[in-house]
Amino acid sequence: MSIKDLRTPLSDADVLSLKAGDRVRISGVIYTARDAAHGRLAPLVDKGQTLPIDVKGQIIYYTGPSPARPGEVIGSVGPTTASRMDKFTPALLALGLKGTIGKGYRGQPVKDALKQHKAVYFGSIGGAGAVLSEFVKKAEIVAYEDLGTEAIRRLEVEGFPAIVLYDCHGGDLYQEGQKVYARENA
Amino acid sequence: MRAIHVSAIADAVKKLCMDANWSLEPDMLRAFDRALGRERSEAGKQVLTILKQNAELARTRQIPYCQDTGMVIAFVELGQDVHVTGGGLYDAINEGVRQGYTEGYLRASIVRSPFDRVNTGDNTPAVIHVDVVPGAILKIMVMAKGGGCENRSKYVMLTPAAGLPGVKEFIIECVKTAGPDACPPLILGVGIGGTFEKAAINSKKALFRELGSPNPDATLNALEQELLERANRLGIGPQGYGGDTTAFGIHILTYPCHITSLPVAVTIECHAHRHKEVML
Numbered sequence: 001m002s003i004k005d006l007r008t009p010l011s012d013a014d015v016l017s018l019k020a021g022d023r024v025r026i027s028g029v030i031y032t033a034r035d036a037a038h039g040r041l042a043p044l045v046d047k048g049q050t051l052p053i054d055v056k057g058q059i060i061y062y063t064g065p066s067p068a069r070p071g072e073v074i075g076s077v078g079p080t081t082a083s084r085m086d087k088f089t090p091a092l093l094a095l096g097l098k099g100t101i102g103k104g105y106r107g108q109p110v111k112d113a114l115k116q117h118k119a120v121y122f123g124s125i126g127g128a129g130a131v132l133s134e135f136v137k138k139a140e141i142v143a144y145e146d147l148g149t150e151a152i153r154r155l156e157v158e159g160f161p162a163i164v165l166y167d168c169h170g171g172d173l174y175q176e177g178q179k180v181y182a183r184e185n186a
Numbered sequence: 187m188r189a190i191h192v193s194a195i196a197d198a199v200k201k202l203c204m205d206a207n208w209s210l211e212p213d214m215l216r217a218f219d220r221a222l223g224r225e226r227s228e229a230g231k232q233v234l235t236i237l238k239q240n241a242e243l244a245r246t247r248q249i250p251y252c253q254d255t256g257m258v259i260a261f262v263e264l265g266q267d268v269h270v271t272g273g274g275l276y277d278a279i280n281e282g283v284r285q286g287y288t289e290g291y292l293r294a295s296i297v298r299s300p301f302d303r304v305n306t307g308d309n310t311p312a313v314i315h316v317d318v319v320p321g322a323i324l325k326i327m328v329m330a331k332g333g334g335c336e337n338r339s340k341y342v343m344l345t346p347a348a349g350l351p352g353v354k355e356f357i358i359e360c361v362k363t364a365g366p367d368a369c370p371p372l373i374l375g376v377g378i379g380g381t382f383e384k385a386a387i388n389s390k391k392a393l394f395r396e397l398g399s400p401n402p403d404a405t406l407n408a409l410e411q412e413l414l415e416r417a418n419r420l421g422i423g424p425q426g427y428g429g430d431t432t433a434f435g436i437h438i439l440t441y442p443c444h445i446t447s448l449p450v451a452v453t454i455e456c457h458a459h460r461h462k463e464v465m466l
Contacts, residue, residue, distance in 0.1 A: 066292060066293040067291045068291070075250065075291055080334060104334075123427075125233055125240075126334065127237065127251065127369045127458040128236050128252075130243040130244040130250065131236055147305075149295070173427060177423065178422055180227070181226070181421035182419070183419040183421065184419075
């Protein structure tokens with residue numbers, strides 16, 4: 001299967017070309033944010049205030065990395081369960097966020113918002129944090145440093161491997177992949 | 187009476203925490219190989235291959251296999267002829283966790299209160315279960331339990347009339363609802379019988395049995411095999427991308443229970459099953 005190379009920021013055309021199950025390599029800047037950071041972004045979004053990062057065209061990676069050893073860029077950096085961020089995602093997509101990276105199922109409101117705002121939900125392999133750390137070339141905290149691992153980080157990634165879980169056309173890799181292997185009498 | 191100083195306990199726990207997070211146990215590595223031998227899905231095979239590479243990279247670079255380095259769960263067997271000296275047993279275990287997570291560059295994932303959610307900064311405290319046993323031994327078993335899979339763990343109080351069929355359906359339902367969120371291939375620790383809390387504790391303790399080893403009780407062993415086969419027919423597969431390897435194992439521990447009760451607790455564990463033990 002071919003692998004598509006993507007560079008952030010993503011355009012509508014980039015997103016429209018992606019189908020559930022596509023393998024991609026992401027290069028450029030992505031931002032980390034998980035539960036606590038989303039909790040702080042939400043009231044700013046509600047009030048229409050400026051966010052500490054401009055999400056337009058960007059990708060948010062749901063992860064809380066482990067600490068870097070001295071001289072290293074980052075520690076282990078795999079995805080966390082995305083559905084905990086579902087409550088916050090449609091509003092960020094409305095602001096122009098083009099992608100999220102995580103693992104696991106998401107709710108229908110997120111799927112609907114991906115269609116409406118032309119955005120995509122990528123998966124990286126949960127529990128492969130050591131391997132994934134090799135694709136991060138630079139990492140710096142850009143907001144909420146007091147949150148520790150949950151701070152917002154700006155990552156520069158090169159060829160970061162991911163797969164399209166939900167595309168903007170209603171495609172869902174989980175549904176499509178699992179029905180092939182589901183057997184009777186389970 | 188045998189004296190064991192708290193510093194020996196803290197040192198042991200520190201090492202267990204670091205080793206568990208850096209180096210998967212051989213039983214896990216064998217499980218990846220067994221699964222690769224029978225997985226039909228290309229996407230599933232690729233996931234399993236990358237996870238094996240991940241294990242190797244984590245071990246050689248001494249970085250965590252998964253960035254979620256978990257909450258530490260310690261099961262301790264404390265011989266009744268052992269005298270812990272120099273301080274408290276629980277403090278010593280937590281000191282070991284503190285040192286292991288700080289010095290090992292492991293992630294601090296514990297908040298001091300479920301409500302204010304301020305990170306304790308050193309991954310303490312651990313959840314500690316102590317069994318007092320005959321003799322002069324001190325055995326410490328440690329698991330670094332990830333949060334994503336823990337969040338999919340479930341408990342039910344069935345009626346005795348629901349019986350074995352009810353237990354089976356509940357366990358399979360747990361695999362379905364865990365799905366990709368819990369990072370399959372999964373391992374299920376199942377506690378059946380006892381009380382509300384006994385079943386839950388047994389569901390954790392069951393996970394310490396070597397993966398791939400038979401349950402010493404032949405009836406339970408057959409039940410585990412039947413349920414594992416069913417779980418792997420669901421099609422969820424590695425990471426939920428579709429495939430034949432949804433679970434690596436299902437481990438059951440039972441306990442006597444009240445005539446009214448049939449408690450069942452299922453701890454969902456991910457493929458980052460990090461466990462180590464030591465006998466002092």
